[in-house]
Amino acid sequence: MTKPSSKHKKATFVSTSDSTPSDDLVQEENPASATITVTAVEVPELTEAEERDRLNLERKVERAFFEAGKALMELRDRRLYRSTHKTFEDYCRDRFGFSRRQPYHLMEAAVIFDNLVEKCERNVHIFPTNEWQVRPLTKLDPDNQPEAWQQALESANGKVPSHRIVKDVVQRIMERTQVPNTYQLGEVCQILVKDNPDWRGKGGCWGIVNQVGEFSCTVAMWDGEYTVRIDHLKPLNYLPAECKQMQLISDRITRVYSDSLEETVKSLLHSLGKLNRPYLTGVEEKLLNVLEIESRL
Template sequence: MPTNHHRVREPDPEPYDESSLTKAESVQVEVLSELDEDEERDRHRLELRVERAFCEAGKALAELRERRLYRSTHKTFEAYCQDRFGFTRRHVNYLIAGSQVVENLQMGTIGSQILPTSERQVRSLIALEPDEQREVWQQAVEASSGKVPSGRIVKGIVEQLKEKPLALAKGYCQVGDVFTLVRLEGKEKKYNGCWVIATEPRDFTIIVEVHDTTLTVKPENLNKIDSPEAHRQLPQILQRIRRVREVPGFRDRAAYAMLEHMGKQTYLTPLEEKILQVIEREYGVEDVEPEVGS
């Protein structure tokens, strides 16, 4: 007698739940173990090797070419690189030139230790002068919110540079010129509106003294103060403020607030001058002759 075979229906697979994957990932993060000091050091060292791999390759290729260490097996360096590494002549030249760019950035990176991690990121910089390389790279890092910029971002800034050359700071000011800071961003934003004194014009940047620190800025961050009185008085006011701030144990919040205020005034009113004298007496730095600039 024929038997009816009933096919058992298997349950439908559970729908894909992206949130469950996120939860699983978060759980995985929670169970990760901490690294000890040696492991942290090794991780940092190995990460640097990964990041600088193309730079190390470029330096090694440059030495192989300079010392002609390929001569025992190949007549030309180009043939050696093609046979040994599968590198074309153009790629080898990019690696060598790129490593030289990175070395330049390491020597003079402005306010940042963010360095390239691939040859393509620096390819557009090769034809630039060293100072231009550093300036363009810094702009690219800023455009990438403090991260390693892509080659596309770097190339875009280089193209802008060709249309509008960078302002030469050395032709913009002289030592002792006074300015007001503008358009600063990030941690230095708080100094916008402060007056500063130029102490070292470089090729594309200027080192300036503000009331409580030293900054490296660009010409576009400076508005010139043309007042002869400001040129005469501000260096002395800076000296007086610095002398008070450098006194061991300087912590009084009222004095601190007043000095911050004076760091934004291009002259002192008679009352501000009296207040500064009181602060100087309090901290025992009265030997600088005061000068009212109302």
């Protein structure tokens, strides 16, 4: 009979007189008392060059939304999509899978990020890492955005604040800095876009205030009525007589305008909707007269 292999552990069983195996199992070696030896692997420290590379790459990751917003602005402003798409929104949807609002959120965030880097105190080294954190800041004027970000950092104990923290800070600042609506019925004002896609194509256009709310106005423009927050309006400070003259011009343009007009006619009315003076020139008066006659035929 061969000897047991040395690789197998030996166990001794104690039998009773009736040859039934005992409940007690006696092992020569107790697994619980086994000793496990772990060899420590020394991890080399990062070199100065590696530390710089890590910081640089981390910043690239954190600023990915910022770079995307800047790139989208250049694509839009230079109309680099025109060879394949008629509109910027269609291009972003087909090329990047964006919803209609998403590219504008990224562009707004990039503008705000630049503003924070420029205007925050020098001891502020933590900046937004995604567009969602920035979005509440769009409700504030650029001068108030750095203050809001610094307060959000304090609330987050020096870490990157969440969307909720930034939103809460923005709400407190808005409640503190709310200015009553001073616009009056019949006043002429101008639309300020401020990277708000809702007013795309309306930048610089004038309108007549026909309803005053707490923080917004309903404004009659050449192609309809719009409700606009007061931070997107600029008073043109016309005299009362000049406001009445602009009201007459607005009424005339509104009666002529319709979606079925030819594009050249719409362009003309659009140009009249951007007048920076409270009167029409002789040529503008003649052109508008022709359109009024044509609209009655």
